[in-house]
Amino acid sequence: MATRVEWAERVGRWERSGLSAEKFARREGYKAKQLYWWRWKLRAEGTSQPSTSSTQAPQFLPVHVVADVSPVVTEPIEIALPNGRVVRVRPGFDPATLERVLALAAEETSC
Template identity: 85%
Template sequence: MATRAEWAERVERWQRSGLSAEKFARREGYKPKQLYWWRWKLRADGPSRSSPSGEAPSFLPVHVVTDASPIAPEPIEIALPNGRVVRVRPGFDPATLERVLALAAEETSC
């Protein structure tokens, strides 16, 4: 009895051959229904964990780029309950922001 990997390889060869299921199956010595069923089964189950040939998957190199964006990041907007809005650009000083927010939150005019 053939394994799932063997059927995956057979279905792949059939599809590459350009032959009808009947002609390919006759040439290989099995029934066309088997090809159709395994094609359906393999598609329904999704990609298998290993390639049909049994080889381990290959990986491509990855290069991580820290900041590929030529556009400057947008500032963060903080809307306070009193209607004031504070815009903070990247690289802000947290202590300064804390003081600004305390002042902006006061009910007196700035």
């Protein structure tokens, strides 16, 4: 009969495998119900990993860099301020200039 530590290790391997409980259990030679029960039991106790130092090294996944697919904005955007003023900004604006314009437009004094 397997110990709690052994089941914690099994559940950890199952969760890292990406397989369904049925496929993993069939491959390992025990029942899927056992995996579900032990996962529930270990989580209820607050641990899902074995208490021993038998941990696996992290695995790295491949990364694919893709081009920026942000939509190209061709229409101006409108920024409605709480004081009722509206600032229209065209594509290609200078962020520093926009920041100054918004600061001035947000003031309560008349422009």
